[in-house]
Amino acid sequence: MENFSLILAIVVVTALAFDFTNGFHDTANAMATTISTGALKPKVAVAMSAVLNLVGAFLSVEVANTISKGLVDESGIRPEVIFAALVGAILWNLLTWLVGLPSSSSHALMGGLIGATIASAGSGAVHGDVLVTKVLIPAVAAPIVAGVAALLATRLSYTLGRKADGKAAAKGYRTGQIASAGLVSLAHGTNDAQKTMGIITLALVAGGAVAPDSDPPTWVILSAGLAIALGTYLGGWRIIRTMGKGLTDLQPQQGFAAQTSAATVILASSHLGFSLSTTHAVSGSVMGAGLGRKGGVVRWSTATRMFVAWGLTLPAAALVGALAETVTGLGDWGTAAVAVFLIASSAAIWKLSRREVIDHHNVNAADEPEPAGVVTQAIAAVTPPPAGTVAEGLTATIPAPPATAQSTEPAAGPAAV
Amino acid sequence: MKIDWASLGSVFGVSLVVTVGLVALFTLGIAGLSRRERATAQGGSATLAVTGAYVCFAACAAAVAYGISLIVA
Secondary structure, three states, X not given: OOOOOHHHHHHHHHHHHHHHHHHHHHHHHHHHHHHHOOOOOHHHHHHHHHHHHHHHHHHOOHHHHHHHHHHOOHHHOOHHHHHHHHHHHHHHHHHHHHOOOOOOHHHHHHHHHHHHHHHHHOHHHOOHHHHHHHHHHHHHHHHHHHHHHHHHHHHHHHHHHHHOXXXXXXXXXXXXXXXXXXXXXXXHHHHHHHHHHHHHHHHHHHOOOOOOOOOOXXXXXXXXXXXXXXXXXXXXXXXXXXXXXXXXXXXXXXXXHHHHHHHHHHHHHHHOOOOOOHHHHHHHHHHHHHHHOOOOOEOHHHHHHHHHHHHHHHHHHHHHHHHHHHHHOOOHHHHHHHHHHHHHHHHHHHHHHHHHOOOOOOOOOOOOOOHHHHHHHHHHHHOHHHHXXXXXXXXXXXXXXXXXXXXXXXXXXXXXX | OOOOHHHHHHHHHHHHHHHHHHHHHXXXXXXXXXXXXXXXXXOXXXXXXXXXXXXXXXXXXXXXXXXXXXXXX
C-alpha cells in the first residue's frame, strides 16, 4: 500500500517543523546555565547540545512507540487531526519563543492533539483524569521537586566549598556543568526527538502507509533527529537569555547545582514512571539555585510570566488545534488554508523577532539595569499570547487570503512592547 | 482519578538525595583540589586531600555513567 498521499506528506513536513521548533525552544533547558555562567561559549554550547540531541535520537525508539502505539486510538485518527494538532503546537512554540518564555513543547503538542481530537471526535474522546495525572500534576511537581533539590544543593555547595577557590575550583565547576548539561541534552534527544518520530509514525499508520504497530522507519528516525539537532543548533537565544539571565543571576556553583538537579530529576522521573517535563524541571532548578545562594534573588516578575505561559500552553495549543481541525474538516481547501495560515503566521512571528534580534552575541547581555522596563514588558508580554491565539482562531475560520492578511495582527501585540 | 503519590514521592526523594549527594561530593572534590593548589603555592603537598578529591570525582563519574546507561536502556 504505497499511497503516500499529499496530506501525509504535509503532516510529515509539519511534524518535522514542530521538531525543529522543539529543538530551538528547548536548547535553553540544557545550555542556558552553561552559557550564562560562561562555562561554554554560546556557539560551542549549542553545537554540543545539537550533537547530543542527534545522538539521543538514535539511542532508542521506546518513547516513539508509546506515542504511536496506544496513546491515541489509531483506528479513528485521520492525518488531518495530527496536522491540526501540530499547527497548534508550532504556533504556541513560536509565540512563546517570541516573548522569550520557556514553556513545555510536550504540553503544546498534547494540547494540540487534545484540541484537534475534541473538534474531530467530541469531548468524550479525551480522558479528563489522564489529563490531570499526566499533565497537571507533573507540571506543578516538576519545578517544586527540581527547585527544592537545587536549593539545598546550592546551599550545601556554598557551605562545603567555602575554601574552594582559585583556578582549580573554576575549572572544576566548569567541567561539572558541562557534564550535567550534556546529560540533559542526551535525555532530551531520546525523549523529544522521539515524540516527533512517534507522531510521524502515527500519521503514517493513520494514512495507511505503514502497518499498525510497526517501529518508526529509518528515514523517520534520521529526519526527526536532524530536525531537532538543527533547531537546537540555531538556538532559541531569547529563551536561553530568560532562563540563564532573566530568572536569576547564576554563579558557576549555582549553575552546576541547578543543572545537576535538573538532570537528576529528568532521569529519575522518567525511570520511576512519573514523567516530568524537562522545561519545568530546569526552570524550577534554576530558581531553586537562585534562592540557594545568600543574597541571591529570583525575579518573580519574569517567573510569573513564565508560570502564566505554562498555564496557557495546553489550552492555547488546544484551541488552535481545535480550530485548525474544524477548518481542515471543511475539505481540501480548508487544509490548504490552514497550511497557508501556519506559514504566514510563522513568517510574521519571525519577522517580528527581527525587530529586536537576540543571538549568540548578546545572549548574556541582559543585565539587571532596568527593572522598570522589565515590569512593563512583563505586563505587556503576558497579555498578547492569549489575545494572539484567539485572533488566530478567528482568522483561521476564514479562507486563505484574508487569513494571510490578518495573521500579522495577533503578532502585532508583542511588537507593541 | 488516581494520583500515583508513591511514585511521585519516590521521584522527589530520589532526586533530592541524588542531587544533594552528587553536588556535595563534587564540591568536596573541588575543595580538595583547591587545597592542593594552595599547598603547592606554599611549597607543600596535600596527598590526602588530592586522593579524597579523586575518589569524589570517580563517584561522580560513576553517577554520570549510570545516568547515561539509564538513557540508553
